Amino acid sequence: NAGVTQTPKFRILKIGQSMTLQCTQDMNHNYMYWYRQDPGMGLKLIYYSVGAGITDKGEVPNGYNVSRSTTEDFPLRLELAAPSQTSVYFCASTLTGGNSPLHFGNGTRLTVT
Amino acid sequence: DQQVKQNSPSLSVQEGRISILNCDYTNSMFDYFLWYKKYPAEGPTFLISISSIKDKNEDGRFTVFLNKSAKHLSLHIVPSQPGDSAVYFCAAKAASNDYKLSFGAGTTVTVRA
Numbered sequence: 001n002a003g004v005t006q007t008p009k010f011r012i013l014k015i016g017q018s019m020t021l022q023c024t025q026d027m028n029h030n031y032m033y034w035y036r037q038d039p040g041m042g043l044k045l046i047y048y049s050v051g052a053g054i055t056d057k058g059e060v061p062n063g064y065n066v067s068r069s070t071t072e073d074f075p076l077r078l079e080l081a082a083p084s085q086t087s088v089y090f091c092a093s094t095l096t097g098g099n100s101p102l103h104f105g106n107g108t109r110l111t112v113t
Numbered sequence: 114d115q116q117v118k119q120n121s122p123s124l125s126v127q128e129g130r131i132s133i134l135n136c137d138y139t140n141s142m143f144d145y146f147l148w149y150k151k152y153p154a155e156g157p158t159f160l161i162s163i164s165s166i167k168d169k170n171e172d173g174r175f176t177v178f179l180n181k182s183a184k185h186l187s188l189h190i191v192p193s194q195p196g197d198s199a200v201y202f203c204a205a206k207a208a209s210n211d212y213k214l215s216f217g218a219g220t221t222v223t224v225r226a
Contacts, residue, residue: 004156031212042117042202042216043157050212058213090156097212099145099164104156 002026006091006105013081013112021076021108023091031094032074033058033102034066036087043090049074050097081112116140117205119217127225132190134220136203139184143205147214148177148188151200160201161188193224 004025013019025032030051035043045058049068063085065077074093078085088109092102118137126132136146144165149157163170163177163186170177176189190197203217 033212035216040122040218042115042204042218043214044216045213048212056212092156099162099206101147101159101162102149102157102214104149104158106154106156 004091004093004103004105006089006108008108009106010109011111013078013110015081015083015112017081018077018079019081019110021078021089021091021110023074023076023105024072025074025091025093025103026072027093027095027103028071029093029095029103030071031097031100032068033092034064034074034076035090035092036060037090037107038087046076046089078110083112086110086112115218116143116215117203117217119201119203119220121220122218123221123223125223125225126193128195129192132188132193132197132222132224134188134190134201134203134222136186136188136217137184138186138205138215140205140207140215141184142207143215144208145206146177146179146186147204147206148175149202149204149216151202151219157202190222193222195224195226198222198224 033048034046047066091105094100147162148160151157200219
């Protein structure tokens with residue numbers, strides 16, 4: 001099992017550029033999440049999805065968009081990259097909500113200059 | 114605002130000794146707590162959890178203690194091993210917020226040979 005796979009691992013963007021961070025999971029999990037981790041800070045929830053076709057905002061959604069057309073995929077879109085979006089992004093999934101632990105991908109390190 | 118706080122950014126311990134990691138929270142609605150472990154260039158992985166109806170949960174070398182009145186939990190690793198060198202995140206959730214985990218900023222543990 002691959003688990004949760006994120007691509008790319010690293011990316012450098014110029015201010016104003018756009019990109020999509022890819023996330024796919026092969027565990028047939030219903031819930032999927034995007035987090036960002038800034039230095040010295042805990043993980044902050046950007047967006048989450050409880051199933052295909054359903055998405056909702058987390059704590060820090062501004063500047064991002066998501067879609068969930070399939071159970072497996074949950075891409076995160078940055079439309080107009082800003083230096084404040086320099087961070088490490090983690091995608092995670094879990095079968096159900098409640099107290100099921102999250103399974104994380106290995107992250108995408110994004111730098112916006 | 115940071116609802117989950119890990120006030121020690123780092124901890125150094127000798128191999129074979131006990132590692133104690135601390136975590137404080139402010140939200141009295143939190144009823145489930147988790148610890149995640151993270152190696153460099155990897156995503157966090159679930160380590161151990163505890164429900165608010167318990168005050169202790171043990172899994173091999175890892176024990177989590179919960180003191181609800183003090184809004185404090187701790188993770189004990191006994192004995193510490195070199196492979197335990199990692200960043201440890203404390204996380205908490207409330208039953209009313211099925212999807213949302215609040216994370217601490219993490220504690221970097223270094224186990225010295």
